[in-house]
Amino acid sequence: MEKKYAVYVCKGCGIAESVDADKVIAAASSHTKVPKDKFKSHDILCGPEGVAMIKADMAGEGVNAITIAACSWRTKSDEFNFPGCVVSRANIRELVAWSQPPQTEETQALAADYLIMGIVRTQKAELPEPGILPDLNDTIMVIGGGVTGLTAALEAAKAGYDVALVEKEAELGGWAAKLYKEAPGQYPYEKLNEPTVFAKIKEAEANPKIKIFKSTSVEKTDGQPGLYDVTLASNGNTEQIKAGSIVLAAGWKPYDATKLSHLGYGLANVVTNVEFEEIAKKGKITRADGKPARKVAFIQCAGSRDAEHLPYCSHFCCSTSLKQARYVREANGDAMAMIFYKDIRTPGQTELFYKNMQNDPGVMLTKAEVKGVAEEGGKLFVHATDTLLGSAIKVEADMVVLATGIVPATAPFQTWWDGMTEAGKKGDAERNKFTEENPRPDGILNLGYKQGPEVPSLEGGFGFVDSNFLCFQYETRRTGIYAAGCVRQPMTINEAAEDATGAAMKAIQVLDHIAKGQAVHPRAWDLTYPDPMMTRCTSCKRCTEECPFGAIDEDAKGTPFYKINRCRRCGTCMGACPERIVSFKDYNVDMIGSMIKSMEVPEEGLRVICLACENDAYPALDTVGVRKKLKLNPAVRFIPVRCLGSTNLVWVADAFSRGVDGLLLLGCKFGEDYQCHFIKGSELASYRFSKVQETLDRLQLEAERCQMMQVGIDDYSKLPDIIEAFVKKIEDDLGPNPFKGF
Amino acid sequence: MSEKVLSPDLGFVKDVMKSGGESLKKCYQCATCSVVCNVTPEDNPFPRKEMIQAQWGLKDQLFGNPDIWLCHQCSDCTAYCPRGAKPGEVLNAIRKLSIRKYSKPGFLAAMAGDPRFLIFLLAVPIVILLAILGSLGHLSNIPRGENGEIVYARWMPVPFIDMTFGAAAAFAVLVFVFGIVSYWKDLVRNVDTRRINPSNEIGLGLGAAIKDIFAHRKFQNCNETKARGTSHMFVFYAFIGLAITTTWAIFYLYGHEFLGIQKFAIFNFGESPYPLSDPMKWLANISAIALIVGILMVISNRIKNKEKLGGGSYYDWLLILVIAGIALTGLLSELFRLGNMAGVAYPTYFTHLVLIFFLFAYAPFSKMAHMVYRGTAMVFGKITGRA
Structure with a gap:
């Protein structure tokens, strides 16, 4: 696609009062070499007239690469939606007009830098083309025929999907079928109920869309969402079925x-x-x-x-x-x-x-x-x-x-796996000793994934499936496999039924999205996907190790390859890759590196770059602006990243070689109560940056110049102080980057 | 700490619930009650612990403890209870069951607490009094005074009343004595007598308890039912006044008959009725009015607080209404006599006698027994530092 550029600067929402739009345009034009006549400003760009102006340029001059300097990219996505165009947004409202003193030189420079970075982003981005795999199957396999599994199967079937319901025991119903009565679940919570599960069994057995496999276990699950090849084993016989997504409702044991x-x-x-x-x-x-x-x-x-x-x-x-x-x-x-x-x-x-x-x-x-x-x-x-x-x-x-109490069905294998991993850290002999002494418990999914045969549990999570109970229930660390019921957390019969409904919805959603080449949670709109330049791959396997979702397998020669439907588009592989070969159409190592290198680094005064996670840290920064009373340090340039896990170490070199004085990384909380939307991203970034500090030490750059912090979306009130403290530490203790001006 | 062996008793739980403590099981042990109570000692306070003991039916722990009686049912606990468990009402029900335990024979206490037996309890004095009147031939022929005026003593000669009521009172006292002794033993069993032996300190405790009782000191700590201190005081002192008058009248009658004391000045030794100018009559009438005022205040307070603090049980209302009846029939008997209204005077006087008998004879089994058991608990509490 040959790009025809246009840059629009909005003057509404207090931007005109804060900065001189003409000067911002002049600065950006001279810096990026984009001719001045490609720039336009408007009083209310998101209004009908503003949008009409852009559309007229698209129609008249064939503009297809648009940079908009206005509000945060997190707002007005409908107004600034121009199909067929590459669109980048420069946030000069929340991060400039609303969080900086008006009409100062620093504020002016800040707005110009954001616009320059926006233009570079447009220059480096391409239009996404959805990657849709052929022959997608849309059967939902439900593992477990208890209350949870039955409910998930019924809900999915009612929504029109074929269901394969796999139950290990000879009869459906699980523990709920063994009860004398059920505790009351409706107001006035007085009378005990007759067990409700039998009605569900009957309904499931009568439903033609539900195929029931009793006395059956899953021997092997290969493939990816839309393309699972499942081997079922029943009384010594095996059977192959295809499935598109999976609800894991294997339940519990007392x-x-x-x-x-x-x-x-x-x-x-x-x-x-x-x-x-x-x-x-x-x-x-x-x-x-x-x-x-x-x-x-x-x-x-x-x-x-x-x-x-x-x-x-x-x-x-x-x-x-x-x-x-x-x-x-x-x-x-x-x-x-x-x-x-x-x-x-x-x-x-x-x-x-x-x-x-x-x-x-x-x-x-x-x-x-x-x-x-x-x-x-x-x-x-x-x-x-x-x-x-x-x-x-x-x-x-x-x-x-x-x-x-209950032990989730996933616990025995997870405990064994953890024990084996722990023993393996001490060497192969220890690992072999462990596996000899501890027979391998039966798995439930027996996934053919490089990263292990079951869905991982949270460290310290007692074998329950890792599934953030607050923000993203049902999601596991294996895309397309959704946990429900007591494998997720202990719950009552009613809660399990509710949970099953939610998981069934997720199982349906993933089928819908992969059919359109779209990602799923938390980038459900995203049509891009990682597209590695495999000719340069050294098979170092860092990507296969680090992918939080096990999306990358290895072929017989040990070369990684993507099972793209498992991918959540966090970019952790892009951050991990030492060869920097992983790219998305609108997000890649070169793009962020070029943005870093594009900005003005003044001879005098400090310049700090902050890479902020799009999911929590950046919204928190926007909130600082929205609150208006809070101020951000004007020396800091904020760049959004998909996940801190996608930060490639080369950006550190890019920044410090340009003379930037400090690099701050804002990511989500990790650990037992993690808030990372990609589960492991911020933790991996933290690990990676603990290594980069050694490199900085060798360059005789102080390790403190590069720092990572964990912030939540609700930490906005603390952010200005956190940032101020970081800048002040550099100013007082470290002084300017000695590479400045080289 | 040594293990306490519990013997939960479902029957007792049901008894408490039937005796006015139907809200018992609502308690979830937050202890708001013990916090707001101004009467409880700080150490091991009531009524929180009594609530769970009652929920588990641990009657021995409840009875052998002065705390259920140290509670004066201010009902502050009931007002503040977040779950509507009404600890005040529950403790009241437990007290009723405690009376049943210590006042023997227990069946009389059971009858006193059960409306189905009211008619039987009333029948006893009615039959006795009718028998006396019948044997004297006074049922058909009512003797009048010298001038044709109404003289109750001619109809129902005082010695008969004294014999009957004296016997009833003696029975009551006997029951009380046994009750107190047995209660005291249970109380002492639960304290470490090596540290303090309550039985050796009774004199001390008694003095302190009487001071509290006469001053109604505990009532003054109540918030929700502060007015009850006043109404109870009216009733309390009215009873003392009436006790003095009764003794005084006995003295007038038998002093004249056996000691030959004659009228002098304003003192009318001899047979009743006595003129209104007699000081005994002043005290009697003042006491009667105080009793009426007091008992009406009791009734009005109870009705006013019914929603918030609980309406009380049959057991409470029986005593209240008997006392109200005694006061009212007493005063009316006097007025009807003075007004020479024979048609209503004799039935009223008869009712008055029935109710007094009822009060005397059943005192150990009715709520009237509270004066004795609470008194005992207060003496014990003074000695052990809980009151």
């Missing part, structure tokens, strides 16, 4: 109660909550000797919220015990249910069920640290301290129910 002998497990009449359901299902609450249980003690958090066992709360055990207390009370009006809890956790409206149960005279509740359950003279006694009853207590019980 915590192994044999580890709870201190709570009496193993003694007669000490049972788990799962076993108690079976007793209740028989119709009578009886002891092992057949006598009715009149005094039933429920011990909450049995092996949960306990560093020795499961450190987390399993979320539903409190309502389960309250429900089972109702079994006890309904079976016998003279029976008592005594509940010993750490604290009752009945989230949301379930609180009403707790209140209802509490009102039952035969339900006795106390906070307690249960010290043990022991047999004494043929009777069971619960021993507890720290109770609301004022002292250490001992209570006789006919039967003790341990409210055990």
